[in-house]
Amino acid sequence: xxxxxxxxxxxxxxxxxxxxxxxxxxxxxxxxxxxxxxxxxxxxxxxxxxxxxxxxxxxxxxxxxxxxxxxxxxxxxxxxxxxxxxxxxxxxxxxxxxxxxxxxxxxxxxxxxxxxxxxxxxxxxxxxxxxxxxxxxxxxxxxxxxxxxxxxxxxxxxxxxxxxxxxxxxxxxxxxxxxxxxxxxxxxxxxxxxxxxxxxxxxxxxxxxxxxxxxxxx
Amino acid sequence: xxxxxxxxxxxxxxxxxxxxxxxxxxxxxxxxxxxxxxxxxxxxxxxxxxxxxxxxxxxxxxxxxxxxxxxxxxxxxxxxxxxxxxxxxxxxxxxxxxxxxxxxxxxxxxxxxxxxxxxxxxxxxxxxxxxxxxxxxxxxxxxxxxxxxxxxxxxxxxxxxxxxxxxxxxxxxxxxxxxxxxxxxxxxxxxxxxxxxxxxxxxxxxxxxxxxxxxxxxxxxxxxxxxxxxxxxxxxxxxxxxxxxxxxxxxxxxxxxxxxxxxxxxxxxxxxxxxxxxxxxxxxxxxxxxxxxxxxxxxxxxxxxxxxxxxxxxxxxxxxxxxxxxxxxxxxxxxxxxxxxxxxxxxxxxxxxxxxxxxxxxxxxxxxxxxxxxxxxxxxxxxxxxxxxxxxxxxxxxxxxxxxxxxxxxxxxxxxxxxxxxxxxxxxxxxxxxxxxxxxxxxxxxxxxxxxxxxxxxxxxxxxxxxxxxxxxxxxxxxxxxxxxxxxxxxxxxxxxxxxxxxxxxxxxxxxxxxxxxxxxxxxxxxxxxxxxxxxxxxxxxxxxxxxxxxxxxxxxxxxxxxxxxxxxxx
Numbered sequence: 001x002x003x004x005x006x007x008x009x010x011x012x013x014x015x016x017x018x019x020x021x022x023x024x025x026x027x028x029x030x031x032x033x034x035x036x037x038x039x040x041x042x043x044x045x046x047x048x049x050x051x052x053x054x055x056x057x058x059x060x061x062x063x064x065x066x067x068x069x070x071x072x073x074x075x076x077x078x079x080x081x082x083x084x085x086x087x088x089x090x091x092x093x094x095x096x097x098x099x100x101x102x103x104x105x106x107x108x109x110x111x112x113x114x115x116x117x118x119x120x121x122x123x124x125x126x127x128x129x130x131x132x133x134x135x136x137x138x139x140x141x142x143x144x145x146x147x148x149x150x151x152x153x154x155x156x157x158x159x160x161x162x163x164x165x166x167x168x169x170x171x172x173x174x175x176x177x178x179x180x181x182x183x184x185x186x187x188x189x190x191x192x193x194x195x196x197x198x199x200x201x202x203x204x205x206x207x208x209x210x211x212x213x214x215x216x217x218x
Numbered sequence: 219x220x221x222x223x224x225x226x227x228x229x230x231x232x233x234x235x236x237x238x239x240x241x242x243x244x245x246x247x248x249x250x251x252x253x254x255x256x257x258x259x260x261x262x263x264x265x266x267x268x269x270x271x272x273x274x275x276x277x278x279x280x281x282x283x284x285x286x287x288x289x290x291x292x293x294x295x296x297x298x299x300x301x302x303x304x305x306x307x308x309x310x311x312x313x314x315x316x317x318x319x320x321x322x323x324x325x326x327x328x329x330x331x332x333x334x335x336x337x338x339x340x341x342x343x344x345x346x347x348x349x350x351x352x353x354x355x356x357x358x359x360x361x362x363x364x365x366x367x368x369x370x371x372x373x374x375x376x377x378x379x380x381x382x383x384x385x386x387x388x389x390x391x392x393x394x395x396x397x398x399x400x401x402x403x404x405x406x407x408x409x410x411x412x413x414x415x416x417x418x419x420x421x422x423x424x425x426x427x428x429x430x431x432x433x434x435x436x437x438x439x440x441x442x443x444x445x446x447x448x449x450x451x452x453x454x455x456x457x458x459x460x461x462x463x464x465x466x467x468x469x470x471x472x473x474x475x476x477x478x479x480x481x482x483x484x485x486x487x488x489x490x491x492x493x494x495x496x497x498x499x500x501x502x503x504x505x506x507x508x509x510x511x512x513x514x515x516x517x518x519x520x521x522x523x524x525x526x527x528x529x530x531x532x533x534x535x536x537x538x539x540x541x542x543x544x545x546x547x548x549x550x551x552x553x554x555x556x557x558x559x560x561x562x563x564x565x566x567x568x569x570x571x572x573x574x575x576x577x578x579x580x581x582x583x584x585x586x587x588x589x590x591x592x593x594x595x596x597x598x599x600x601x602x603x604x605x606x607x608x609x610x611x612x613x614x615x616x617x618x619x620x621x622x623x624x625x626x627x628x629x630x631x632x633x634x635x636x637x638x639x640x641x642x643x644x645x646x647x648x649x650x651x652x653x654x655x656x657x658x659x660x661x662x663x664x665x666x667x668x669x670x671x672x673x674x675x676x677x678x679x680x681x682x683x684x685x686x687x688x689x690x691x692x693x694x695x696x697x698x699x700x701x702x703x704x705x706x707x708x709x710x711x712x713x714x715x716x717x718x719x720x721x722x723x724x725x726x727x728x729x730x731x732x733x734x735x736x737x738x739x740x741x742x743x744x745x746x747x748x749x750x751x752x753x754x755x756x757x758x759x760x761x762x763x764x765x766x767x768x769x770x771x772x773x774x775x776x777x778x779x780x781x782x783x784x785x786x787x788x789x
Contacts, residue, residue, distance in 0.1 A: 148440065152362070152374055185372030186350035186422025214373045 030054045036061055042072045044079035052082060059086035067099045074105035081112045083149055088114035095122050096130075103135055107142045115149035117157060124161035127180075128173050140176035144183040153218050156211070159184070163207040166191055166200070174200075181207070281309035281436065284507075285496055289448045291328045291385055295495075296450035299338075301436025301443045308443075310435045315454050317345060317430035318394060325357070325390040325432065326453040334364040334380035336445035337437040341421075342392065344428040348438075352424040357390055357399055361445075368401060371419040377403070378412050383778050386412070387451075397425035407774055473766055475733050477614035482695060485622050489563065489593050491555035491586045492615045494523055500548050501577035506540065513537070518545075525552045547577035554586060563593035578662075581610060588619050592626040598677050601684045602665060611722070612759040621695040624688030690726055694733060703730035703739075721750035725760060737767045 030050055038046040039061055047054055062073045074094075077087045091113065094106045107126065110119045126139035147158060162184075165177035174193035182188055189210065191203035286298035301308050325342055339360040346354035350372065358369035366386075367374040380386070385406040392399045397420045403413035420427055432454065437443030481492055494500065497507055500523070510516055513535070522528045522545060530537050530545045554569030570587035573580060584603050591600035600623045610616045669676045686709060693702035710723030728743030741764060748760050765780035 182351075184350065186352070186354065186424065187372055210371065210373070213371070217373050217375045 030057050032057065039073050039076055040065070040069050042075055044076040047076055048080055052084075055080075055082065055084040056086045059084070059090045062087075062090045063093075067097070067102050070094065071099070071102040071105045074102065074109045077113050078105065078109035078146075081148060083115065084113045088116065088119065092119075092122065095126065100134070104138045107135070107139050108146055111142055111146035111150075112148055115147070115151070115154055117154065120147065120150075120154070120158050120161065124158075124165070127176060128165050128168055128170075133172055136173060137176055140180045144180040155184075156215050156218065159211055159214060163204065163211055166204050166207065280305040281307065283309045283311050286448060289330050289383075289385075289450075291387070291450040296328075296330075296448040297434075298446065298448050299434055299436065300446045301336075301338075303437070303442050303444045305441070308436055308438045308441065310433060310438070311449060312431060312433045313452065313454075314431050317428055318456070319426070319428040320394055321456060323390075323392040323394060323429060324453075324455045325392065326388070326451065326455075327432075327434075328385050328387040328450045329434075329447055330383060330385045331361065331380060331445060331447040332382055333445065334361055334382055337361055337440070337443040338445045338447050339433075339435050339438065340388075341433045342390070342429045343431050343433065345430060347431075348433070350422050352422065352426070353428045354422065356397075356420045356422075356424075356427045356429050357392060358421045359388065359401075366403075368415075368418070369421050371423045372421065381405075385450075392420070392429065394428065395426055397423060397427055473732075473770075474612070474614050474617075474729070474763070478617055478694070478733075481615055481618040482621070485589070485618060489558050489561075489589050491551070491558060491589070492582070492618070494582060495615075499580065499582040500551065501544050501580035503579075506544070509538075510541065515541075522548050522552075525555075543576045544580075547573040547580055547583065550576065551580070551583055551586065554583075554590070558586070558590060558593075563590045566590040567594065581607060585615055585619055588623060592623045595626065597623065597627045598680065601680050604684055605665060605680065606662060609755075612756075617691050617694070620684075620688050621691035624685075624692040625695065627688075690730075694730065699730045699734040703727045703734070706730060719750065721747040721756065724750060725756075725763075728763065732763070732767070737771055741767050 030053055035047065035050065035054055035057055038044075039058060047058065058073060058076065062070055062077075065073060074091060077084070077091065088110065091106045091110050094102055095110065097103050097106065107123060110123065120143070123139045123143050127136050127143065130136050130139065143158060143162065147155070150158065159181070162177045162181050165173055166181075168174050168177065171193050174191075178188060178191055178193055187210075189203050189206040191200060191207065193200075195203070280302040281300050282298075284298050284300075285295050290296045297311055299309055299311055323342075327340070329338075329340065331338060337360065339358065341348060341355050341359070342357040343355045344353035346352070348355050355369075360367055360369070360374075361380055362374060364379055366377040366380050368377060369375070387404045387406075389402045390399050396417075398417045399420060401413055401415045401418060402411050404411050432452065434449050436445040436447075484490060484492065497503075497519075502510075502519070507516075507519075510519055515530075515537075518528050518530065527549065528545065530542055550569045550573040554566040554573065557563075557566035557569060567587055567590035570583050570590060573583040574587065577583070584607055588600045588603045588607075591597070591603065604616075604620055604623065607616055607619075672679060690702055690705055690709075693699075693705060706723045706727035706729075710720040710727065713720040713723060724743055724747035728740045728747060731737075731740035731743055744760050744764050744767070748757060748764075751757050751760065761780055765777045768774070768777035768780060
């Protein structure tokens with residue numbers, strides 16, 4: 001799996017802080033000009049101070065913006081980490097874009113604005129089927145790190161998709177699926193992406209048994 | 219794929235270290251790696267270990283980790299962990315012990331949550347912190363939607379529906395080479411365990427996953443929890459005996475009657491400073507404490523309250539004046555306590571006054587000065603200071619110090635005489651305005667104003683105001699509980715006739731009955747006091763005493779209802 005670099009503007013301490021930031025606090029009136037200036041500058045803290053009422057306007061701004069600005073606004077959505085149907089809707093429209101910067105920001109942001117099943121599904125599809133290895137890798141990254149709103153039952157769906165991807169024909173897909181599973185569970189169940197098919201099958205069976213137990217505990 | 223950074227330990231010394239003690243007998247064994255029961259003496263466990271409070275402190279946190287007397291299992295205190303959803307931070311009680319890579323580890327702790335629906339998490343982890351990997355998180359217990367779960371083999375497995383305001387004691391026997399654990403959980407008041415699991419795979423099913431730390435948090439990543447929960451009796455050891463603590467239905471607080479006896483014993487031996495029970499005693503607010511933690515200065519605070527000479531280091535940023543004043547105050551108080559120990563009340567008083575001048579919010583300085591004043595036979599000055607502490611009447615230290623002054627003056631028979639004389643001014647509100655203000659602490663400015671207004675009469679009125687109270691406490695001190703109850707009842711009646719609030723005396727009559735362990739009468743008297751009381755703080759104290767009675771009577775349901783009543787009143 002390719003190593004992810006999310007850009008210097010997101011060092012880990014900041015990411016950790018972002019993870020901790022939630023709860024749209026205020027719902028004051030939104031100044032459109034101020035919102036736009038903050039959004040295209042990626043100044044999510046200023047938008048955070050505007051509260052959740054800014055999200056629909058931010059989504060509309062996203063739709064009306066260039067790809068470059070949309071990537072920045074997607075980063076704002078990511079940083080806010082607030083659930084938003086509007087944000088999800090506009091981001092999903094770009095989840096297959098070929099613009100590299102925009103695609104990565106969208107894939108990362110989706111799990112931080114929504115816990116809908118179709119978000120997990122589309123990321124799993126991108127992880128397995130996107131022609132570009134980079135997009136596949138970053139989709140796996142998003143699945144491993146950014147599905148912050150999922151409850152246990154929703155995670156079962158995510159795990160099922162990742163276990164399914166262990167059977168993929170592409171070695172890279174098997175690698176990134178395993179790595180995502182390892183990040184989420186700390187385990188490999190003896191799976192090795194380059195092992196012979198029979199060894200892989202046995203390890204996948206282990207994962208499937210684990211998945212059955214996971215579901216049984218829901 | 220970039221990995222998450224582990225939850226690095228923020229080197230914030232645990233508040234509990236300031237005033238924690240190994241209260242369990244097992245802590246004396248060499249197999250104990252860490253042991254905390256959060257009591258009042260300054261001490262740590264027997265081996266070299268450290269315990270820390272970790273929290274990200276990104277500047278927006280509203281949660282806290284603090285000592286609490288509201289609930290406890292052993293002793294009379296526990297640690298309260300309060301998380302606030304959406305504040306961008308989380309409080310954490312995180313402790314360290316020498317890394318264990320082999321053998322078995324025994325982890326005992328007790329917890330009580332006020333709302334099971336709010337998420338909490340408890341974990342054992344290793345050098346890789348709270349990562350899902352080998353040497354990362356090894357044992358993980360938490361609440362999810364009202365249920366307790368343990369995360370084994372990366373699967374959150376349900377255990378049982380958690381009840382609010384109920385203590386649960388957990389014992390984990392972690393087999394490090396096998397990467398498995400046994401988990402036993404007892405509910406208070408029940409002999410049979412609720413949970414008795416064996417050979418559970420550790421969190422990530424990793425044999426040989428080392429451990430060196432434990433953690434108690436709310437919702438560290440999701441920031442979605444408003445949990446308030448309590449932790450007590452945390453013990454980590456390598457020998458099974460250290461975790462086999464008795465766990466019968468615990469008292470929620472150390473009973474005030476027991477505290478009275480404890481402080482009384484201390485003062486009977488010789489005049490001395492009574493113990494610190496919380497940072498606010500010396501004028502350190504929870505905000506100050508959080509700021510000191512952020513600046514990495516809790517170790518200095520720990521040394522300071524342990525009586526060691528500490529100069530507040532300059533550090534990267536100059537410490538605020540408020541901190542300097544508190545440090546100076548506690549240094550002076552320590553010196554005063556040493557002087558009191560040496561029998562030099564004059565020198566002790568000077569240092570206590572110096573401490574009060576530096577940090578006027580430090581009530582412990584005032585308590586100490588009253589003891590010194592009693593030793594110097596300066597009873598009017600002692601009474602004035604007791605008047606300033608009157609809001610702390612429910613602090614057993616107040617009761618004991620008041621009794622100590624009363625015993626020292628030795629002429630309290632007049633308190634009886636006043637009661638026999640219906641025309642006595644002591645019960646005349648118009649003649650003695652101090653009786654009206656005495657229900658709460660009297661600020662120094664108000665006291666000065668009254669002194670000016672009452673002129674020559676001030677001293678006599680003050681004496682009258684406090685003599686009755688001291689007489690009552692002296693009766694308690696001497697174990698004359700029936701006499702104390704009768705006196706309190708008669709005082710209450712006289713105050714009522716004079717049109718003054720009498721619920722404080724109803725409570726005192728109840729206290730005397732409580733000391734006598736006449737729980738039925740005590741309950742009746744407390745209920746009477748509640749009917750006549752409107753002050754929030756006094757009502758809260760009364761409800762807690764009723765809860766104590768229910769607890770001692772074995773009526774856990776009523777106790778719980780009363781605790782929830784108390785807790786609800788805090789919201």
